[in-house]
Amino acid sequence: MSVHQKLYEGKAKILYTTDDPEVLLTHFKDDATAFNAQKRGQIVGKGEMNCAIATQLFKLLEAAGIPTHFIDRPAPNEMLVKSVRILLVEVVVRNIAAGSLCQQTGLPVGKVLPTPLVEFYFKNDALGDPLLTRDRLLLLELATPEQLDQLTEQALQINKILTAFFDQCGITLVDFKLEFGVTSTQQLLLADEISPDTCRLWNQAETDPDRRVMDKDRFRRDLGNVESAYQQVLERVLATNTATNG
16 A cells, blocks of 8 residues: 655654545554653654554454554554544543542552552643533534543443453553544544553563653653663564464
8 A cells, every 4th residue: 555645743742544445554652752742852763663562452452342543564563443433532441549530630650449440531632631620522513422432331341341451451540542533424433542652551570660660751761771662662562462372
């Protein structure tokens, strides 16, 4: 499949058109950003690692009945995906208190939540991706009531699947961000990526609050060994997937 023009470049990926209007090519970059792109850098090999991890997790979710935009991985840092109109709603699922939840509520880091918490954020860099209520989302017409119900339901299903899978990897899924898109036929699909860039992942073999971090918090908080943490996640995901599928 031939690649045509650059359609969009974000913080972590570049989207290209192809000769099929319903298919796009995503190029995963090594660029890393944090704090709404106020902090910038590079994580060597991140593009390939995140593309590989996201590929495995999309396949896992597809097999469990979650529709995604994933089609194929034609190169180590490239993914063919279905063309969608991305909803400007970031869906965050939290299992354990960390990050902004602790900063905004005073909950201690590491507190296990009684039930998974689903939150909606406005995907808008200029506004700092603010947390929005359901009524505000509807006011801004970012999604329909039916879509918000679907987003919540699918986010909880995805959380159940990923939590169990990562547990098999010896990793605790603390929280994660999801993005969804709508196809030309109005089908809602899980899009973007699922990787250490979009998840908080803690190594279950570590108790030290810094050493256990296996995600982009290592970059955000200057903890070091970012590449090796991502590599370890990839190795565990691949090994668990192989063991599960025989």
